[in-house]
Amino acid sequence: MGAVIAPSILSADFARLGAEIKDVEAGGAALIHVDVMDGHFVPNITIGPAVTRAVRRVTQLPVDCHLMIEEPDRYLAAFVEAGADMISVHVEVVHHLERTVAAIKELGAKAGVVLTPATPLETLSEILPVADFVLLMSVNPGFGGQTLIPSVLDKGKRLRAWIDRLGLATRIEIDGGVTLQNIDEVAAVGVDMIVAGSAIFGAGDPRGATAALVKKLAAIAEQGNRV
Numbered sequence: 001m002g003a004v005i006a007p008s009i010l011s012a013d014f015a016r017l018g019a020e021i022k023d024v025e026a027g028g029a030a031l032i033h034v035d036v037m038d039g040h041f042v043p044n045i046t047i048g049p050a051v052t053r054a055v056r057r058v059t060q061l062p063v064d065c066h067l068m069i070e071e072p073d074r075y076l077a078a079f080v081e082a083g084a085d086m087i088s089v090h091v092e093v094v095h096h097l098e099r100t101v102a103a104i105k106e107l108g109a110k111a112g113v114v115l116t117p118a119t120p121l122e123t124l125s126e127i128l129p130v131a132d133f134v135l136l137m138s139v140n141p142g143f144g145g146q147t148l149i150p151s152v153l154d155k156g157k158r159l160r161a162w163i164d165r166l167g168l169a170t171r172i173e174i175d176g177g178v179t180l181q182n183i184d185e186v187a188a189v190g191v192d193m194i195v196a197g198s199a200i201f202g203a204g205d206p207r208g209a210t211a212a213l214v215k216k217l218a219a220i221a222e223q224g225n226r227v
């Protein structure tokens, strides 16, 4: 099974958010990625539970909330109540990660742990068997439209091998700088979910852009099956 596409609404037209989400759904999106930023952990301020609730109302797809915020524990229940199906927190800001992951699961959502590009994979050693998914940032968090940092591809391959060696079902998500031009390299890592923001919403045709990425992934998966 190949990877799926998770459009990040960060680069969407917020005045037409419902229509933009319907477009990416029609293009074959598998989940909706919501980038939550607090102006502390990252310089930018974006979306909170209110907009997440609005997203929830217009789609049946899983809503994937990526919390780039300090003290995420204070907001977990609010995001789940707003409709988040998946919540990921940064290992760089959480003091008691096992407790936070357990709290997300207790609330009924899938729990993800996120590493920024410079955070070593080794920080996952104790949490990996417990997390539902790992989100590898392929840009420094804070803004859409940045360039993918290539070292993350090798990091992803090592994570894939590690998860497989342990026989875990932990899924891998990659986030930042993915384009139609580099998605083959990203898929080759063996990731399960690929976030794309500006590549989808940046050119005025979110449906077509999503469909193009989905089509490319299908071709890559097909090629893999033939080898």
Ligand code: DX5
Pocket: 008, 010, 011, 033, 035, 066, 068, 139, 140, 141, 142, 143, 144, 145, 146, 175, 176, 177, 178, 195, 196, 197, 198, 199
């Ligand atoms: C960055 C966010 C990403 C980003 C993806 O802090 O977590 O989800 O918006 O956008 P692109 O695909 O434009 O890098």
Ligand code: ZN
Pocket: 008, 033, 034, 035, 066, 175, 195
């Ligand atoms: Zn994100």
